[in-house]
Amino acid sequence: MMRIATSLRLLPSLLTLAWRNLWRNHRRTLVMLSAIALGVWAMIFMTAMMRGMIDQMVQNGLATLPGHAQIHHPDFVRDPSVVNRFAEPGGELLAALEQPPVTAWAARLRVPAVVASEYASRGVTLLGVDPAAEAALGSLPGELVAGRALQGPADAGVVLGESLAQRLETAVGRRVVLMSQDPDNDVADRGARVVGIYRGRLEGDEERFAYTGRDSLQALLGVEGEVTEAAMNGPDYRRVVAWLPDIRRAAGASLSVQPWQTLNPFLASMLGLQDGYALVFMLVVFLVLSFGLVNTLVMAVFERTRELGLIQALGMRPGLILLLILMESLWLLLLGLALGNALALATLWPLRDGLDLSAVAAGLEMMAMGTTLYPLLELSDMAMASAVVVGLGLLASLLPAWRASRLAPVVALARD
Amino acid sequence: MSDIRCRELCKTFRQGEERITGLDRVSIDIDSGEFLCLSGPSGSGKTTLLNALGGLDRPDSGSITFGGRRIDCLPRGELADLRLREIGFVFQAYNLVPVLSARENIEFVMQVQGVPAAERHRRSLAILAEVGLEGLADRRPPAMSGGQQQRVAVARAIVSRPRLVLADEPTANLDSHSATRLMALFQTLNREHGVTFVMATHDPRVMAFAARRVSMEDGRIVADRVQEPCAPEPA
Ligand SMILES: Nc1ncnc2c1ncn2[C@@H]1O[C@H](COP(=O)(O)OP(=O)(O)OP(=O)(O)O)[C@@H](O)[C@H]1O
Ligand SMILES: [Mg+2]
Numbered sequence: 001m002m003r004i005a006t007s008l009r010l011l012p013s014l015l016t017l018a019w020r021n022l023w024r025n026h027r028r029t030l031v032m033l034s035a036i037a038l039g040v041w042a043m044i045f046m047t048a049m050m051r052g053m054i055d056q057m058v059q060n061g062l063a064t065l066p067g068h069a070q071i072h073h074p075d076f077v078r079d080p081s082v083v084n085r086f087a088e089p090g091g092e093l094l095a096a097l098e099q100p101p102v103t104a105w106a107a108r109l110r111v112p113a114v115v116a117s118e119y120a121s122r123g124v125t126l127l128g129v130d131p132a133a134e135a136a137l138g139s140l141p142g143e144l145v146a147g148r149a150l151q152g153p154a155d156a157g158v159v160l161g162e163s164l165a166q167r168l169e170t171a172v173g174r175r176v177v178l179m180s181q182d183p184d185n186d187v188a189d190r191g192a193r194v195v196g197i198y199r200g201r202l203e204g205d206e207e208r209f210a211y212t213g214r215d216s217l218q219a220l221l222g223v224e225g226e227v228t229e230a231a232m233n234g235p236d237y238r239r240v241v242a243w244l245p246d247i248r249r250a251a252g253a254s255l256s257v258q259p260w261q262t263l264n265p266f267l268a269s270m271l272g273l274q275d276g277y278a279l280v281f282m283l284v285v286f287l288v289l290s291f292g293l294v295n296t297l298v299m300a301v302f303e304r305t306r307e308l309g310l311i312q313a314l315g316m317r318p319g320l321i322l323l324l325i326l327m328e329s330l331w332l333l334l335l336g337l338a339l340g341n342a343l344a345l346a347t348l349w350p351l352r353d354g355l356d357l358s359a360v361a362a363g364l365e366m367m368a369m370g371t372t373l374y375p376l377l378e379l380s381d382m383a384m385a386s387a388v389v390v391g392l393g394l395l396a397s398l399l400p401a402w403r404a405s406r407l408a409p410v411v412a413l414a415r416d
Numbered sequence: 417m418s419d420i421r422c423r424e425l426c427k428t429f430r431q432g433e434e435r436i437t438g439l440d441r442v443s444i445d446i447d448s449g450e451f452l453c454l455s456g457p458s459g460s461g462k463t464t465l466l467n468a469l470g471g472l473d474r475p476d477s478g479s480i481t482f483g484g485r486r487i488d489c490l491p492r493g494e495l496a497d498l499r500l501r502e503i504g505f506v507f508q509a510y511n512l513v514p515v516l517s518a519r520e521n522i523e524f525v526m527q528v529q530g531v532p533a534a535e536r537h538r539r540s541l542a543i544l545a546e547v548g549l550e551g552l553a554d555r556r557p558p559a560m561s562g563g564q565q566q567r568v569a570v571a572r573a574i575v576s577r578p579r580l581v582l583a584d585e586p587t588a589n590l591d592s593h594s595a596t597r598l599m600a601l602f603q604t605l606n607r608e609h610g611v612t613f614v615m616a617t618h619d620p621r622v623m624a625f626a627a628r629r630v631s632m633e634d635g636r637i638v639a640d641r642v643q644e645p646c647a648p649e650p651a
Pocket of ligand 2: 462463584616
């Protein structure tokens with residue numbers, strides 16, 4: 001106890017001594033400091049990039065899923081066809097969907113279909129939508145490059161993706177044939193005018209999704225008043241499970257209500273793993289740093305062997321010498337951390353409006369990402385990087401510090 | 417009773433296959449307030465004996481009593497405490513922590529001892545004046561001459577009134593004038609404060625100041641005589 005009290009009492013002067021010792025070899029200290037700062041910067045910057053990337057993958061994924069949660073017929077997941085449909089939400093379910101925490105919802109008819117022009121035909125997923133409700137949900141493709149958007153659930157026109165339109169060699173104002181199966185497995189088809197061409201958030205979407213009015217698609221398939229899917233959003237995709245049980249209760253046992261994590265386990269696992277990724281990445285960066293750090297301390301101790309013998313001869317206990325070396329390491333780590341954090345903030349700040357990655361968009365497309373990356377800086381990541389660097393840094397310093405404290409004073413003093 | 421009693425101290429060093437004798441059955445009693453000098457050829461064991469007395473190194477056998485307490489087998493931490501409170505060291509050179517100023521070097525020991533800041537400050541300035549270095553309190557060692565550095569080291573060694581000061585060739589790096597001044601200072605401190613001095617040296621100027629001269633050879637004491645020390649020169 002006495003010794004701990006002594007150490008605490010001496011801490012300020014040990015810190016001063018350590019600080020001055022640190023600057024005895026300017027060059028070595030500056031090199032090590034830059035290395036730590038760079039490492040910390042890499043930890044924070046890359047983690048922010050990764051989080052931004054994953055956040056966007058999830059957001060994009062949810063926009064095409066779409067929604068934070070969906071209601072289906074229990075068999076729809078196994079057989080996503082019009083056979084597994086249900087009545088448009090009403091009564092208690094409608095009430096639940098119309099109030100917070102649900103911020104937006106839409107019911108749609110989602111069926112496999114073929115779109116044919118006079119030149120070619122393509123298999124697509126045809127969505128019969130209520131455009132106003134989908135817009136609130138954010139599930140419609142954002143950008144129309146030609147024509148107009150759907151005007152309401154009764155709109156009989158069709159909106160195609162740009163690349164699909166190219167493949168079909170069709171354009172706004174031309175007619176295509178929509179073909180699908182009705183609940184009795186009979187082919188249902190009708191002609192439809194292309195009213196709009198959209199550009200997808202992801203290029204792949206453009207060829208996959210075609211849109212028409214919900215009522216007109218219901219009429220084509222003979223399923224008036226019925227849909228295959230209802231999607232909803234809450235305030236935060238990360239907290240869906242908190243309010244989902246209320247929707248389940250309102251939906252009743254005959255419908256299946258699933259959060260996006262169940263509907264897209266890949267996205268969910270990306271999100272779940274990112275904390276782990278961040279930590280592993282930080283540990284790897286730290287591992288590289290620690291070699292430099294330990295080497296720096298070993299050199300510092302080696303150069304001052306005689307002096308360490310001297311202060312032992314003056315009556316400094318080995319434990320205090322250990323503390324002294326740890327304080328030198330602490331200064332180095334804290335300075336490096338401050339610089340690294342500042343550097344990370346300084347480099348992330350200009351990117352707050354996103355980093356345009358369209359030059360390498362084709363590669364990112366495969367990862368279901370958009371072409372603009374918004375780094376996501378979280379305080380917890382800065383804290384984690386700092387904890388990793390200081391905690392493990394001090395741990396790595398223990399060895400050289402312990403060796404310094406074990407120096408036999410006579411041997412140390414005999415060295416010149 | 418003697419303040420320091422050494423009985424049958426032996427110490428051998430190994431250098432590869434070779435065994436080198438450091439101390440060979442050394443017995444010596446040193447009274448409180450003595451001014452003693454160890455002389456002898458290089459390798460005769462002077463440093464080894466000083467290190468054993470100061471607890472920097474352990475003898476292989478024999479016993480050392482310091483103020484009635486056996487110190488030859490104390491653990492490292494307790495030896496450090498003993499040095500902190502009872503023993504001052506002055507080495508041949510590089511006695512000071514280079515990043516600390518003269519005053520900070522002196523205060524450092526008191527700080528470890530737990531002397532309050534105001535008291536430390538007062539005492540360090542007083543002791544610097546006593547060794548004739550007023551005005552150099554804030555200089556760091558690299559900006560001081562060898563003689564000045566040695567006097568700071570002495571100031572630090574005696575500032576907390578240790579019972580014993582061990583000096584290993586304190587004048588080896590000093591010119592004759594600085595050496596004489598340093599010895600005069602030792603003598604004054606010895607007389608006025610009753611601090612025991614044990615010095616190892618080849619320097620006849622140092623030997624002349626000593627009241628007792630112990631000669632060593634091959635790790636053994638070969639002569640031990642009391643002499644009339646020369647008077648300090650008027651400064
Ligand atoms: N750490 C050590 N390892 C090996 N041998 C040593 C060690 N320390 C001292 N010796 C040997 O022990 C003997 C006594 O050494 P010591 O340093 O005590 O002599 P000294 O009288 O102080 O000599 P000098 O006048 O040169 O300082 C010498 O032969 C020396 O080489
Ligand atoms: Mg010697």
